[in-house]
Amino acid sequence: MPPIRRLPQSLINKIAAGEVVERPASVVKELMENAVDAGATRIDVAVAGGGTEMVRVVDNGCGIPADELPLAVASHATNKLAEADDLFRVSTLGFRGEALASIAEVSRLTLRSRTAESQSGAQLEVVGGQAGEVVPCGCPVGTTVEVQNLFFNTPVRRKFLRSTQTEFGHVGEAFTRIALAAPQVHVTLRHNDREVFELAACDGPLERIARFFGRELAEGLIWVESAEGPVRLSGYVAHPAHSRSHNRMQYFFLNGRCIRDRALQHALGEAYRGLLMTGRYPIALLTLEMPPELVDVNVHPTKLEVRFQDSGRLYSQLLATLRGKFLTTDLTVHVRPAAEGDPSGGHDQTRAAQLRQELVDWAKGKVASWGGPGGGAAESAAGAAFGAGSPFDEEGFGEGRRPLELTQLDRAWRAPEGALAERPDQSSAGPPAVVSATSVDRSARALQVHNRYLVTETAEGVTIIDQHALHERILYEQLRARVASGAVEAQSLLVPEPVDLSPSEAATVLEHRELLGQLGMKIEPFGGDTVLVAGYPAMLANISPVELLHEVLERLLSGGRAPDRGDLLDELLHAIACKAAIKAGDRLTPEEIAALLEQRHLVDDPHHCPHGRPAALVFTREELDRRFKRG
Ligand code: ADP
Ligand code: MG
Numbered sequence: 001m002p003p004i005r006r007l008p009q010s011l012i013n014k015i016a017a018g019e020v021v022e023r024p025a026s027v028v029k030e031l032m033e034n035a036v037d038a039g040a041t042r043i044d045v046a047v048a049g050g051g052t053e054m055v056r057v058v059d060n061g062c063g064i065p066a067d068e069l070p071l072a073v074a075s076h077a078t079n080k081l082a083e084a085d086d087l088f089r090v091s092t093l094g095f096r097g098e099a100l101a102s103i104a105e106v107s108r109l110t111l112r113s114r115t116a117e118s119q120s121g122a123q124l125e126v127v128g129g130q131a132g133e134v135v136p137c138g139c140p141v142g143t144t145v146e147v148q149n150l151f152f153n154t155p156v157r158r159k160f161l162r163s164t165q166t167e168f169g170h171v172g173e174a175f176t177r178i179a180l181a182a183p184q185v186h187v188t189l190r191h192n193d194r195e196v197f198e199l200a201a202c203d204g205p206l207e208r209i210a211r212f213f214g215r216e217l218a219e220g221l222i223w224v225e226s227a228e229g230p231v232r233l234s235g236y237v238a239h240p241a242h243s244r245s246h247n248r249m250q251y252f253f254l255n256g257r258c259i260r261d262r263a264l265q266h267a268l269g270e271a272y273r274g275l276l277m278t279g280r281y282p283i284a285l286l287t288l289e290m291p292p293e294l295v296d297v298n299v300h301p302t303k304l305e306v307r308f309q310d311s312g313r314l315y316s317q318l319l320a321t322l323r324g325k326f327l328t329t330d331l332t333v334h335v336r337p338a339a340e341g342d343p344s345g346g347h348d349q350t351r352a353a354q355l356r357q358e359l360v361d362w363a364k365g366k367v368a369s370w371g372g373p374g375g376g377a378a379e380s381a382a383g384a385a386f387g388a389g390s391p392f393d394e395e396g397f398g399e400g401r402r403p404l405e406l407t408q409l410d411r412a413w414r415a416p417e418g419a420l421a422e423r424p425d426q427s428s429a430g431p432p433a434v435v436s437a438t439s440v441d442r443s444a445r446a447l448q449v450h451n452r453y454l455v456t457e458t459a460e461g462v463t464i465i466d467q468h469a470l471h472e473r474i475l476y477e478q479l480r481a482r483v484a485s486g487a488v489e490a491q492s493l494l495v496p497e498p499v500d501l502s503p504s505e506a507a508t509v510l511e512h513r514e515l516l517g518q519l520g521m522k523i524e525p526f527g528g529d530t531v532l533v534a535g536y537p538a539m540l541a542n543i544s545p546v547e548l549l550h551e552v553l554e555r556l557l558s559g560g561r562a563p564d565r566g567d568l569l570d571e572l573l574h575a576i577a578c579k580a581a582i583k584a585g586d587r588l589t590p591e592e593i594a595a596l597l598e599q600r601h602l603v604d605d606p607h608h609c610p611h612g613r614p615a616a617l618v619f620t621r622e623e624l625d626r627r628f629k630r631g
Pocket of ligand 1: 063099
């Protein structure tokens with residue numbers, strides 16, 4: 001064993017940096033917190049490459065005197081604590097004096113600052129922990145910290161960085177937390193020269209909640225407040241109709257600091273017990289204000305976790321406040337239908353009929369609509385509510401539909417089987433007479449069997465068509481023609497819908513944002529692992545955009561990525577068409593059958609069997625004759 005040695009300062013700093021600086025988002029958090037502590041009324045955050053290339057935070061706070069710049073970047077140097085007791089009454093976000101030193105250890109950091117008393121500013125550069133000279137520079141009052149090439153000297157850490165989009169997702173989350181905690185500060189966020197957020201100062205967080213999580217959610221929030229002794233609890237919780245599959249939409253702010261606390265999360269879950277389905281988590285943005293000596297914030301390097309002196313009491317206060325509020329609130333008043341793509345939401349007969357008509361319309365008007373925007377069902381269907389499920393899924397469409405005459409046909413169809421055997425000569429006269437009993441004209445007559453196949457007579461014999469495959473193919477062709485002419489219309493959602501994804505899903509979606517845009521799917525980054533669905537292909541107005549996104553995602557994530565853009569586009573077209581098409585099991589009206597059959601030539605094309613399965617089987621007359629031993 002080698003002897004025990006004191007570690008060199010730079011190694012100490014690197015170890016500390018490991019705790020404080022996990023990724024670019026940590027830098028954003030620390031720099032923004034410093035700006036808030038400095039009393040800034042405006043903070044501008046700009047990042048490049050998800051923050052891995054550059055993070056710059058500019059504030060108009062109190063600034064740092066030129067002679068203190070070297071101390072600011074030295075470890076364990078702070079102006080926020082003076083004596084040991086201060087540690088137990090921390091009223092600032094920072095106090096450990098570690099952040100700047102840690103960040104400077106693993107990046108190229110430039111610190112520029114000027115106080116109101118000083119005529120000019122001063123600048124200090126630190127490269128991998130090596131500080132240069134303080135030099136004068138011109139700058140406005142306040143502080144600018146620019147961090148470049150994070151982890152350039154710690155390749156192991158650099159390897160842990162994820163894609164640009166993932167890292168930016170985390171940056172967005174850090175920004176969101178501070179923006180919500182400090183609504184009185186004007187904050188902006190830019191990524192690669194694109195403005196992501198510009199949020200003017202406001203009194204409370206509600207306006208920001210709307211910007212971050214959607215206006216619909218914000219407007220449905222329930223205000224709660226209570227005070228117990230010196231502890232004040234206030235904020236917003238969502239109506240039980242809004243919930244999440246994870247607890248990341250539970251924000252707790254303690255004296256201006258965003259914290260995570262299992263006990264509080266648990267209390268929140270308890271308050272909603274019986275109001276949410278299992279596996280769903282409430283949404284909440286709650287603020288706790290209490291004298292700083294009632295809480296120890298020095299238990300976690302990034303201060304995300306804290307220790308309350310009386311956490312049991314806090315637990316009860318939160319639970320009682322929410323329970324009390326729910327008891328006196330008519331929770332049904334706020335229910336909005338179909339907020340999360342509930343397929344059964346807001347469905348009625350009229351709508352079902354309308355949707356059915358649309359299917360017929362587009363199938364008939366397909367040629368006219370191929371040329372570009374403005375044709376076919378795109379218009380008639382535009383504006384159909386998002387959120388309602390696919391009209392073609394069993395719940396939305398199948399139910400409430402009148403059973404068709406097909407049941408009768410079914411029986412009649414079977415009867416001739418026996419008859420055929422007895423009077424074989426008659427079968428050659430033509431197809432079974434019963435088929436013409438439909439209201440559909442001769443060219444399109446067909447029989448739907450088992451709610452999944454269409455059996456039709458052709459000049460050569462009999463064709464059995466897979467109804468889903470045919471519809472999928474029709475939709476695919478339409479989409480492809482529109483994509484080819486650059487005319488996929490996007491139907492914008494009135495209220496963009498936030499979709500929570502896993503980090504890798506979010507990254508994948510954002511990576512292919514442009515491609516999805518070509519398909520009419522408008523996706524916006526939203527911070528964290530949430531994306532906004534802002535628009536979807538207008539011609540598919542009947543499908544839930546969120547479901548469509550999930551379908552597309554599955555395609556993007558499954559297996560090896562298609563090598564070229566064309567292939568990928570093709571894959572996605574198939575996914576979209578498949579999702580939007582009628583399913584096996586959907587009973588069709590004669591009109592729908594006719595509309596589908598008008599394009600049956602599409603499934604005759606042997607080169608385009610969707611998924612490689614045959615979409616149609618052809619029995620020639622010769623084949624039938626042979627099988628019936630007639631030839
Ligand atoms: P801490 O915030 O824990 O004190 P930091 O390493 O984050 O430690 O910052 C060190 C010191 O540098 C702070 O105590 C503060 O005096 C000064 N400082 C850092 N950022 C700013 C800023 N944006 N404006 C004014 N002073 C700052
Ligand atoms: Mg700090």
